[in-house]
Amino acid sequence: MDKVVKVAVDAMGGDYAPAQTVKGALEALEERKDIKIILVGQEKAINAELNGIGYDKDRLAIVHAEDVITNDEAPVMAIRRKKNSSIVVAMNLVKSGEADAFVSAGSTGAVLVGGQLIVGRIKGIDRPPLAPLIPTGNGVSLLIDCGANVDARPSHLVQFAKMGSVYMENVLGIKNPRVAIVNIGAEEEKGNMLVKETFPLLKNCNDINFIGSIEAREIPGGGADVIVCEAFVGNVILKLYEGLGSTLIGKIKAGLMSTTKSKIGALLCKPALKETLKSFDASRYGGAPMLGLNGLVVKSHGNSSSNEIKNSIIQCITFTEQNINDKIRMHLEEE
Amino acid sequence: MDKVVKVAVDAMGGDYAPAQTVKGALEALEERKDIKIILVGQEKAINAELNGIGYDKDRLAIVHAEDVITNDEAPVMAIRRKKNSSIVVAMNLVKSGEADAFVSAGSTGAVLVGGQLIVGRIKGIDRPPLAPLIPTGNGVSLLIDCGANVDARPSHLVQFAKMGSVYMENVLGIKNPRVAIVNIGAEEEKGNMLVKETFPLLKNCNDINFIGSIEAREIPGGGADVIVCEAFVGNVILKLYEGLGSTLIGKIKAGLMSTTKSKIGALLCKPALKETLKSFDASRYGGAPMLGLNGLVVKSHGNSSSNEIKNSIIQCITFTEQNINDKIRMHLEEE
Known part of the structure; x- marks a missing residue:
C-alpha cells in the first residue's frame, strides 16, 4: 500500500x-x-x-x-x-x-x-494562484489564476504559466503542455496593458510550451492545457462556465419537457445525455489547489x-x- | 409606412x-x-x-x-x-x-x-462602447462594453451604465432596467481596483437603477438587464458565451447519437430542442451597436x-x- x-x-x-x-x-x-x-x-x-x-x-x-x-x-x-x-x-x-x-x-x-x-x-x-481544472470538449484545462490575485503584474503571470505547466505535466501526465494567455484577439499586439506586457515575457520562457494568445471562445474546445490569466478574468471565466452550463442544461430540460413527443424522446435519451453532461460537471474535478x-x-x-x-x-x-x-x-x- | x-x-x-x-x-x-x-x-x-x-x-x-x-x-x-x-x-x-x-x-x-x-x-x-445583447434564461441582457475600450477608467464605466440604461429602456422597452457591475463577489469591498473605484460612483447615480455587483455565474440567468464591465472582461464573457454554448451543444448532440435508444429519442426531441437552443443563438440578436x-x-x-x-x-x-x-x-x- x-x-x-x-x-x-x-x-x-x-x-x-x-x-x-x-x-x-x-x-x-x-x-x-x-x-x-x-x-x-x-x-x-x-x-x-x-x-x-x-x-x-x-x-x-x-x-x-x-x-x-x-x-x-x-x-x-x-x-x-x-x-x-x-x-x-x-x-x-x-x-x-x-x-x-x-x-x-x-x-x-x-x-x-x-x-x-x-x-x-x-x-x-510572489503570488500563489488558485488553479482549478475546467472541463473542455476533449478533457480538462488548468485555469490559473481563478481568484487569488486581482490586479496582478506581468511577472506574476509568468510564474503562473510555469507552475501551471509543472502541474499539468506531473499531475495530469500531459507532456509539454500547451500554455496560452487569455486575450481578446489572436495577434500579439492585441490585448490590455497587462497582456501586452506579459506576452513577450512568456514568449521568452524556454521552460514552457507557450502557444500565444487564446480567445475565450477557444477555451471550452480545449485550445490550451494551461490557461493563464489575471484573477479577475479567471474568476469570470470559472463562474460563467458554471452559470452558462446550468442555464443551458435547464433550458434543454425544459425544451425536452415541452411536448408529448419530446417527453417520450427524453426518456429514451436520458441515460446517454446524463453521461455526456456529467463530463461537464465542474464538481467532478474537486477543488482548486493553491499553488x-x-x-x-x-x-x-x-x-x-x-x-x-x-x-x-x-x-x-x-x-x-x-x-x-x-x-x-x-x-x-x-x- | x-x-x-x-x-x-x-x-x-x-x-x-x-x-x-x-x-x-x-x-x-x-x-x-x-x-x-x-x-x-x-x-x-x-x-x-x-x-x-x-x-x-x-x-x-x-x-x-x-x-x-x-x-x-x-x-x-x-x-x-x-x-x-x-x-x-x-x-x-x-x-x-x-x-x-x-x-x-x-x-x-x-x-x-x-x-x-x-x-x-x-x-x-469619452469612450464609445460596443454593446451587444446576450441571451439569458429569461430574455436578453445588454453587455457593455464588450471590446472597445480596454483599460477603461471608472468614469467610462459610469457612462456605459447610463448609455446601457437608456438603450434597454428605449430599444427593449424595459422600465427601470437593472444595472449591475461585473464583479468576483457580491460584497461592495470585493473586486479589482477598477471595480472598487467604480462601485461607489454607480451607487451615487440617481438616473440609473444600480443593483450592485453581479458575478459571472448570475449573468446567464438574467441577473441584470445592463451588465457593465471593462472591455477585456466583456470580450471574455461574450466569447466564452459563444464557445461554451457551441461546445455544450456539440457534446449533447454526440451524446444523443451515442446509443440506438438515444438516437430514436433524439428524433422525437429534435423539434423541441431546436426551438430551445435557438433562443441561445447569439446570431439571432444581430450585431453590437457602438453607442x-x-x-x-x-x-x-x-x-x-x-x-x-x-x-x-x-x-x-x-x-x-x-x-x-x-x-x-x-x-x-x-x-
Missing part, C-alpha cells in the same frame, strides 16, 4: 457545513483506504453529524476549533484575530506536518490569506456538496504523491 | 464577404420594405454576387470603394491611410447623412477607430452568416426609430 495521506478538512467551511463536509469526509474514507482525515471545527457540531454512523475510527480524528470565519469577514483581520478558527487551526496542522493537506469550502479570501501567512510561500513565488505554497491547500466551492468535498479530499492523494509543490519549488529555484 | 431607413453595409467586411454580406443585404430587403441598402465595396465583386439574382433595384445601391481593411492592419493607421476603403467610405456616408446607419462584419478595431474619428463622439462621451456616436454604427461578428448580417441591418430600423444616440445625447447632456 502507498503512503497514507493525512488530510485536514475544514468541517465548518461552506454553505452546507458541517453536514456536507462531514459526509464528504466519510465518503472519502469509504472510497480510499490510503487516506486519513482530521475534521477540524466545533467538536459538538461534528459529533452530531457523526452520531449513529459507522466509520473507521482509526482513520478519522477530530481537532476542536471553536471559531468560524465567515464570508463577510475581512480575510486578513479574520486570520490574524481568530487563532481558534477551523481555518487557522487546520493550516497550522499543515505547517507543522501533522497534516499533508488542507481542504476548505469556507471563505476564499481567508483560505488565500491563511495559505500565504500560515503555510507560507515557496521562495521565488506555490510550502504545503498543500485546496479550496473547494462554497456551495460544495459532499461529493465535491470527497473529490477535493481524494485529489490531495495525487497532489501529495506527485509532490506538486516540491516540483514547483525545484523548477522555479533552478532558474 | 414609417420612414425608410438607409443602411450602408460593408460588403467587404467579414470572413465570408462579399458572398454572405451581399446575401444578408438581399435577405433584409426581402424581409422589410421600410429599408434601403447601400452596399459599399468593390463594385465588381459585389456585382458578381448580385449577378442573376432578382431584387428591388430602387432600394439597393452600390457605392464603389477600392480598398479593403483587413484584420491584420493596425486600425488607426488603416483608417487614416485607406481613405478609399469600404469602412471609411461607408462611415463618411453616415457622417454626411446619406446613410442612417452602417453595418460591418470587418475589422473590429477599424470600425471602432472609424466610429470615433469619422462619425465622431457625442459630447460628454455614444453622432450616428449609428453596428458591428457584426467577423464570422457572420447572411442571417446575422440581415439581423444586424434590420436592427438598425429600431435604433433609428428610437433615435437611440439622440436619447443618449439628451440624457447625458442634461447632467
